[in-house]
Amino acid sequence: MLKIGIIGCGFIGGQICRAIDSGEIDAELYALCDSSESKAFDLAKSLKTCKPAYMKIEELISSVDLVVESASQNAVRFIVPQALKAGCSVMVLSVGALADKELRETLFGLAKEHNCKLYFPSGAVVGIDGINSAHAAGISSVTLTTRKPPSGLMGAPYVVEHGIELEKLEKETILFEGTASEAVKAFPANVNVAATISLAGIGFERTMVRVIADPSLSRNIHEINVQGEFGKFCTKVENLPSPENPKTSYLAALSAISTLKKILNPVQIGT
Ligand SMILES: NC(=O)C1=CN([C@@H]2O[C@H](COP(=O)(O)OP(=O)(O)OC[C@H]3O[C@@H](n4cnc5c(N)ncnc54)[C@H](O)[C@@H]3O)[C@@H](O)[C@H]2O)C=CC1
Numbered sequence: 462m463l464k465i466g467i468i469g470c471g472f473i474g475g476q477i478c479r480a481i482d483s484g485e486i487d488a489e490l491y492a493l494c495d496s497s498e499s500k501a502f503d504l505a506k507s508l509k510t511c512k513p514a515y516m517k518i519e520e521l522i523s524s525v526d527l528v529v530e531s532a533s534q535n536a537v538r539f540i541v542p543q544a545l546k547a548g549c550s551v552m553v554l555s556v557g558a559l560a561d562k563e564l565r566e567t568l569f570g571l572a573k574e575h576n577c578k579l580y581f582p583s584g585a586v587v588g589i590d591g592i593n594s595a596h597a598a599g600i601s602s603v604t605l606t607t608r609k610p611p612s613g614l615m616g617a618p619y620v621v622e623h624g625i626e627l628e629k630l631e632k633e634t635i636l637f638e639g640t641a642s643e644a645v646k647a648f649p650a651n652v653n654v655a656a657t658i659s660l661a662g663i664g665f666e667r668t669m670v671r672v673i674a675d676p677s678l679s680r681n682i683h684e685i686n687v688q689g690e691f692g693k694f695c696t697k698v699e700n701l702p703s704p705e706n707p708k709t710s711y712l713a714a715l716s717a718i719s720t721l722k723k724i725l726n727p728v729q730i731g732t
């Protein structure tokens with residue numbers, strides 16, 4: 462049975478653990494790790510059937526087959542190279558870290574060298590399948606428009622650096638327009654989806670992103686517009702935010718669970 466280790470025991474890590482605990486994912490939840498040890502212990506205690514051990518990163522990586530990174534972009538820089546060198550496949554949620562070309566090339570090179578897989582779930586957006594397919598014929602433009610309630614954007618480096626008083630906004634306000642490369646640094650916990658879209662499509666410099674704060678919203682909305690040789694498509698998802706972490710949409714955790722099921726299932730449906 463595939464041994465899974467989770468690094469980052471917040472909303473997404475917790476949902477994955479519960480999906481393994483309930484038997485929805487047929488794998489062994491072997492170990493947990495979090496920079497806040499108490500979060501990992503509390504999560505382990507809340508499970509009914511699985512009894513994962515708490516491990517430091519190095520021990521976890523040397524004990525499991527698949528590492529799930531559900532922590533932060535900083536964690537990706539530190540953990541994923543080590544995990545690949547140890548022969549583990551890795552599912553990455555904090556995809557924005559891959560805007561760094563040097564890190565990206567290092568990770569892709571290590572995965573090839575060590576015969577491991579890197580998985581990037583679709584996360585909180587719909588349409589990655591279409592971008593993957595369209596890529597072969599050529600894509601001319603990709604735009605992501607993300608709308609979140611102000612509470613879901615609090616603390617983002619861009620908001621802090623520009624002194625944006627989110628709590629005072631009375632109407633929909635465009636906070637940011639730029640490349641995906643800039644967006645994932647400006648909003649590292651809000652638009653990781655821009656990185657996944659970039660990886661699937663035309664890269665971090667040509668994928669354009671708009672981030673909008675809207676006090677009238679209770680959902681995280683992501684719209685993707687794609688044009689290319691195949692024609693064009695537009696997707697829109699209105700996500701319920703996680704009750705535990707309003708920055709993150711419930712669909713992001715479901716997407717990670719779905720990716721794990723796809724890895725384990727001999728039958729593959731969809732692109
Ligand atoms: N790819 C996608 O579509 C999406 C990606 N995300 C990203 O996925 C990641 C997880 O999201 P959530 O579960 O909602 O976050 P969360 O904030 O609920 O949980 C993150 C957990 O990771 C821990 N952590 C942070 N840095 C760490 C490190 N260096 N080593 C070990 N543990 C560390 C924290 O203590 C916390 O318990 C975040 O980076 C988030 O921005 C979130 C939503 C969508």
Ligand SMILES: O=C([O-])CC(=O)C(=O)O
Nearest residue numbers: 585651652653654709710
């Ligand atoms: O969950 C979402 O709506 C998207 C998100 O936070 C991210 O991509 O980092």
